[in-house]
Amino acid sequence: MRISDCGFNEILNKALVTGDLSREEIVFLLSLEDEADVKRLLETADAVRQACVGDDVYIRGLIEFSNMCARNCSYCGIRADNPDVHRYRMPIDEIIETAEHVVSKGIGTIVLQSGEDPWFTADRMREIIRGIKARADCAITLSIGERTYDEYKAMKEAGADRFLLRHETAVRSLYEKLHPDCSFDERQRCLNDLKSLGYQVGAGCMVGLPWQTVEDMAEDIVFVRDLNADMVGIGPFIPHPGTPLGDHPAGTLAQTLKMVALARIATRNGLLPATTAVGSIDPFGREKALKAGANVVMPNYTPLKYRVDYEIYPDKKCINEDPEQCHGCMQARILSTGRTIGTGPGHSLKHLR
Numbered sequence: 001m002r003i004s005d006c007g008f009n010e011i012l013n014k015a016l017v018t019g020d021l022s023r024e025e026i027v028f029l030l031s032l033e034d035e036a037d038v039k040r041l042l043e044t045a046d047a048v049r050q051a052c053v054g055d056d057v058y059i060r061g062l063i064e065f066s067n068m069c070a071r072n073c074s075y076c077g078i079r080a081d082n083p084d085v086h087r088y089r090m091p092i093d094e095i096i097e098t099a100e101h102v103v104s105k106g107i108g109t110i111v112l113q114s115g116e117d118p119w120f121t122a123d124r125m126r127e128i129i130r131g132i133k134a135r136a137d138c139a140i141t142l143s144i145g146e147r148t149y150d151e152y153k154a155m156k157e158a159g160a161d162r163f164l165l166r167h168e169t170a171v172r173s174l175y176e177k178l179h180p181d182c183s184f185d186e187r188q189r190c191l192n193d194l195k196s197l198g199y200q201v202g203a204g205c206m207v208g209l210p211w212q213t214v215e216d217m218a219e220d221i222v223f224v225r226d227l228n229a230d231m232v233g234i235g236p237f238i239p240h241p242g243t244p245l246g247d248h249p250a251g252t253l254a255q256t257l258k259m260v261a262l263a264r265i266a267t268r269n270g271l272l273p274a275t276t277a278v279g280s281i282d283p284f285g286r287e288k289a290l291k292a293g294a295n296v297v298m299p300n301y302t303p304l305k306y307r308v309d310y311e312i313y314p315d316k317k318c319i320n321e322d323p324e325q326c327h328g329c330m331q332a333r334i335l336s337t338g339r340t341i342g343t344g345p346g347h348s349l350k351h352l353r
């Protein structure tokens, strides 16, 4: 797609003012390669972030409480068929105690993440959610995969506030290639159910997946805009040697930052994490994402004895660091970008409307 300098200025101005870009314009921006042009795109996203959500960066406390998974996503290191994973489930009491400890550090949101582990039934999840809410003043985000409407409802009624369920890719054919045992329609059903139940809903995708085109990535941006997603997690594809996609090249930092920028432009006041994955492909990846539109970080508070076994991709950042060190490190990283640290639960501004 050829666009004149004048056209580029017009597109960036539209990105700044309304974010209402066409698919073609999104493809154009994702295809930028000239360093100065890319810089202008990232700066535009940063200006949208500043205008729509301000300077606060929210810290979410991530607890990966089970690496058991019934699924076989082609890119994931803890997929069911990987025999080399040492599997664990944290006891319910330990999950609640860990959450209480994290909240005592001043963190206002706990993110409970696991593989798709049927042992953690809706009843057990309710026990965990209620246990945390009884002992700590915080919001709870769940990231536990696909469930029925009734299960989502039960967990919402128990006090869960948000749910992260990455859409992974908005392109049906690509989704089916990557998820041999999952259904694209079922994924959409889950996202719609979560929305209808009043959760703050997080979608998201990987960048640089095998077979993924720049047009596919543009579909992801349109998808999160149409969903009016409260949160959007975007990270690079990182090949794991224990998976069918282990030989494919990783996604790049440059393309990931452009996607974060487009997600900011499209969602306006969404919550966008600077993901651990982007920090894993570049030592300053998270800081760069914060300067390209992100406003959330999710340091890992999983107890060290479990953390090493939650290896969804290799060389995952912060897998061996003590949680206390992570806390200080993350605060320093945020402050180094000239931003402030958000306090309280940091709810979605879309949801508060």
Ligand code: SF4
Pocket: 069, 070, 071, 072, 073, 076, 077, 078, 079, 080, 114, 115, 116, 145, 312
């Ligand atoms: S991506 Fe999630 S659902 Fe898929 S195999 Fe990994 S943990 Fe399981």
